[in-house]
Amino acid sequence: xxxxxxxxxxxxxxxxxxxxxxxxxxxxxxxxxxxxxxxxxxxxxxxxxxxxxxxxxxxxxxxxxxxxxxxxxxxxxxxxxxxxxxxxxxxxxxxxxxxxx
Amino acid sequence: xxxxxxxxxxxxxxxxxxxxxxxxxxxxxxxxxxxxxxxxxxxxxxxxxxxxxxxxxxxxxxxxxxxxxxxxxxxxxxxxxxxxxxxxxxxxxxxxxxxxxxxxxxxxxxxxxxxxxxxxxxxxxxxxxxxxxxxxxxxxxxxxxxxxxxxxxxxxxxxxxxxxxxxxxxxxxxxxxxxxxxxxxxxxxxxxxxxxxxxxxxxxxxxxxxxxxxxxxxxxxxxxxxxxxxxxxxxxxxxxxxxxxxxxxxxxxxxxxxxxxxxxxxxxxxxxxxxxxxxxxxxxxxxxxxxxxxxxxxxxxxxxxxxxxxxxxxxxxxxxxxxxxxxxxxxxxxxxxxxxxxxxxxxxxxxxxxxxxxxxxxxxxxxxxxxxxxxxxxxxxxxxxxxxxxxxxxxxxxxxxxxxxxxxxxxxxxxxxxxxxxxxxxxxxxxxxxxxxxxxxxxxxxxxxxxxxxxxxxxxxxxxxxxxxxxxxxxxxxxxxxxxxxxxxxxxx
Numbered sequence: 040x041x042x043x044x045x046x047x048x049x050x051x052x053x054x055x056x057x058x059x060x061x062x063x064x065x066x067x068x069x070x071x072x073x074x075x076x077x078x079x080x081x082x083x084x085x086x087x088x089x090x091x092x093x094x095x096x097x098x099x100x101x102x103x104x105x106x107x108x109x110x111x112x113x114x115x116x117x118x119x120x121x122x123x124x125x126x127x128x129x130x131x132x133x134x135x136x137x138x139x140x
Numbered sequence: 141x142x143x144x145x146x147x148x149x150x151x152x153x154x155x156x157x158x159x160x161x162x163x164x165x166x167x168x169x170x171x172x173x174x175x176x177x178x179x180x181x182x183x184x185x186x187x188x189x190x191x192x193x194x195x196x197x198x199x200x201x202x203x204x205x206x207x208x209x210x211x212x213x214x215x216x217x218x219x220x221x222x223x224x225x226x227x228x229x230x231x232x233x234x235x236x237x238x239x240x241x242x243x244x245x246x247x248x249x250x251x252x253x254x255x256x257x258x259x260x261x262x263x264x265x266x267x268x269x270x271x272x273x274x275x276x277x278x279x280x281x282x283x284x285x286x287x288x289x290x291x292x293x294x295x296x297x298x299x300x301x302x303x304x305x306x307x308x309x310x311x312x313x314x315x316x317x318x319x320x321x322x323x324x325x326x327x328x329x330x331x332x333x334x335x336x337x338x339x340x341x342x343x344x345x346x347x348x349x350x351x352x353x354x355x356x357x358x359x360x361x362x363x364x365x366x367x368x369x370x371x372x373x374x375x376x377x378x379x380x381x382x383x384x385x386x387x388x389x390x391x392x393x394x395x396x397x398x399x400x401x402x403x404x405x406x407x408x409x410x411x412x413x414x415x416x417x418x419x420x421x422x423x424x425x426x427x428x429x430x431x432x433x434x435x436x437x438x439x440x441x442x443x444x445x446x447x448x449x450x451x452x453x454x455x456x457x458x459x460x461x462x463x464x465x466x467x468x469x470x471x472x473x474x475x476x477x478x479x480x481x482x483x484x485x486x487x488x489x490x491x492x493x494x495x496x497x498x499x500x501x502x503x504x505x506x507x508x509x510x511x512x513x514x515x516x517x518x519x520x521x522x523x524x525x526x527x528x529x530x531x532x533x534x535x536x537x538x539x540x541x542x543x544x545x546x547x548x549x550x551x552x553x554x555x556x557x558x559x560x561x562x563x564x565x566x567x568x569x570x571x572x573x574x575x576x577x578x579x580x581x582x583x584x585x586x587x588x589x590x591x592x593x594x595x596x597x598x599x600x601x602x603x604x605x606x607x608x609x610x611x612x613x614x615x616x617x618x619x620x621x622x623x624x625x626x627x628x629x630x631x632x633x
Contacts, residue, residue: 048330055323062316071312078319082326089330098329101277105322108284112318115288116311119295122304 047088055081068120072113079109147215152201154218156194156228157268160235163190164261171254183254184243184598187261191236194268198229212274216336219274219408222627226477227271227404231397234484235264237602238393241492244596245389248500249297256296260393263289267401274412276325276335276362279405283321283369286401287314290394294386297502306385313368313378321365327358337413344416359414359421363428366409369402370458371451373431383451384505388498391447392491395454396484403461403480407473410465418468425466426558432459433565440572446494446505449572450487453531456569457483463546463562467553470628475545477624482530482538482613489606490527493520496595507576512584516592521580523607530610532573533566537614545621 054077061074083102090098151158167186171178202225210221242256266285273279291314295307329335331354332343349355364375371379383391410421436455443449461483464476497513498504514521530537533544543566547559595603613620 055319058319059316062312068308068312072315075312075315075319078316078323082319082323085323085326086329089326093333095333097335098326101329101335104277104281108281108318111284111288112315115291116315119291119304119307119311122295122298123308126301126304 044088044092047084051081051084051088054078054084068123072116072120076109076113079105148213150211150213150220152197152204153211153213153220153272155197155201156232157265157272159190159194159197160261160265160268163187164258164265167254167258167261171258177252178254180243180246180252180254183257184239187239187257188236190261191232191239194232195229195236198225198232201225201228212338216338217275217278218269218272220272222629223404223407223473223477224272226623226627227400227480228268230400230481230484231264231267231271234393234396234400234488235260237485237488237492237605238389238396240598240602241392241488241495242389244599245387245495245502247596249502251297256293256390259289259293259296263287263293264397267397270401271404273405273408274337276328276337276409276413279409280318280322280325282401282405284318286398287318287369290314290390290398293390293393294382296390297387300385300502302385303387306382309378309385310382317365317368317375320361320368324358324361324363324365327354327361329358331355331358337408340413341415344414355417356420359417360424362409363421363424366402366406367428370399370406370461371455372428372458372462373435373455376432376436376455379455380448380451383454384445384447388447388491388495388502388505391450392488392495395450395487395491399454399458399461400480400484403465403476407465407476411468411473415468422466422468425462426555429459429462429466429558430561432456432462433562434459434568437565437568437572440569443572444507446497446507446510446576449507449576450490450494453569453573454487456565457531459565460543460546460562463550463555463558466555466558467546467549469549469553470625471552472546472549474621474624474628475542475549477627478545478617478620479542481620481624482542482610485606485609486527486530486538489603489610490524490531492599492602492606493524493527496520496593496599499591499593507579510576510579511582512580514580515584517595520593520595520603523603525577525580526607526610528573528577530614532570535614536611538610538612538617540614541617541621 058074058078058081062071065071083105086098086101163186167183201220205222212219239257239260246252246256263286266282266289269282270279273282291307291311294310295304297303325335331349332340334340367375414421433456436452436459440449440452443452461476461479464472464479530539533539547562550559
């Protein structure tokens with residue numbers, strides 16, 4: 040069975056869209072982090088798909104870079120959430136009231 | 141026996157990045173092994189000396205360019221050209237100056253520790269990598285190294301709730317922007333078959349693109365990612381909150397470093413990578429410039445907090461710097477470089493004044509607390525007045541020639557209307573800079589509120605250096621202009 044390349048790309052685009060939608064609409068900082076991770080994984084899928092179609096190793100190695108960056112981002116992000124949670128006992132961004140945009 | 145060939149590395153090219161990153165690691169390990177807290181003087185000295193070392197390195201890189209011209213290394217992922225060398229030098233100067241301000245701030249607030257210096261140097265390594273990157277992935281790595289350091293720096297003041305909240309806000313929007321950026325890189329990779337800017341440029345120059353949709357979407361997403369990072373309207377929402385919530389010396393640091401790093405990378409992506417698609421990205425950038433300059437200036441008007449006001453003012457400046465990118469010419473890039481060279485020290489010195497004015501607790505940032513400052517402390521008041529007038533673009537300050545050169549480059553590239561709109565926004569911006577300057581020289585109405593602030597020695601040096609540079613290059617811009625022009629001559633195509 041063969042699967043057209045476009046399916047992978049569309050799936051990645053949909054995942055990316057779901058992630059972006061989540062970041063913009065959800066109000067819990069933790070869910071927002073998860074949505075950013077989803078976006079990054081959608082990017083990984085896109086890179087791998089293109090790398091396979093072009094038989095180019097570059098796109099696949101890029102995925103490792105993105106994974107490392109995503110892990111580092113989560114480490115820092117959770118640290119910040121803990122710092123905020125200690126003061127507020129909540130991770131909802133609606134309650135971040137000290138600063139008004 | 142099988143062998144693996146690794147790409148050759150020209151160490152002088154990546155020496156600035158290695159110096160900052162190495163110094164950050166050394167300081168981190170030292171502070172872990174030291175029985176007590178590392179003395180502040182030690183950690184600050186490490187940062188300042190490393191910055192000097194980076195500055196010296198850029199001098200040797202510049203000399204090397206005269207003989208060998210621009211070159212790439214590490215499998216064409218990192219580039220050494222005039223543009224990267226000058227941008228690196230600007231970053232080194234800003235990091236050194238900001239470290240001195242942060243030192244005095246930490247002593248005053250009694251948050252002794254090497255954290256600021258370690259994170260600032262690590263972030264600077266990322267910014268330097270962005271100025272030298274010739275590959276979308278390297279730009280992404282530089283961007284992330286810069287941003288991750290900054291997220292923590294913004295949250296540095298653990299006694300204040302605003303600091304952590306600003307950091308969370310910055311983190312969520314920054315992570316969102318990074319994800320958008322790298323998705324753009326992925327689509328561009330799909331359209332052109334490479335993430336290397338030179339290869340992309342070559343591919344686009346010698347092929348008819350069959351899937352322009354992928355290319356345009358990729359480019360647009362990259363642009364959105366950059367717009368978030370430099371706080372261009374409509375992607376600027378985070379900037380006033382983060383500027384306000386972050387400790388003031390950190391605000392000065394990020395206002396200068398992020399702009400230099402992000403704009404250097406943006407120029408490289410758009411002009412060196414997507415230069416053949418000039419007609420596609422220019423209209424988008426046109427709209428971005430108009431929105432950024434006008435909205436930045438207009439929203440600054442009602443602000444009553446000095447840090448928020450400067451945040452909107454920096455949005456206005458980002459719009460002006462974008463004009464240099466929009467021009468898409470060597471002249472535009474030279475003007476952009478000149479703008480960054482003069483803006484970075486000015487903004488670091490401005491936030492140095494704000495740091496001392498903030499007083500213990502870093503809280504007195506309302507414009508009212510500046511009333512009569514020049515009467516109580518004539519030198520400090522005059523210094524702030526000069527720095528504000530330079531940001532306004534008053535003649536005889538460096539800001540004047542910076543604004544003039546980007547606008548001239550825009551007119552040269554056929555953007556008279558754009559230059560006119562930007563000029564109008566500068567007129568709006570002038571009103572709040574002037575209002576602030578007038579407040580400095582106004583009669584203080586409440587004697588009780590009029591406290592004299594202490595200006596520590598290192599901060600005084602930074603403010604003095606900022607004012608001297610501003611005035612010197614305002615009266616005598618020739619050498620810097622020549623430097624910027626030479627730097628773009630060496631620009632790697």
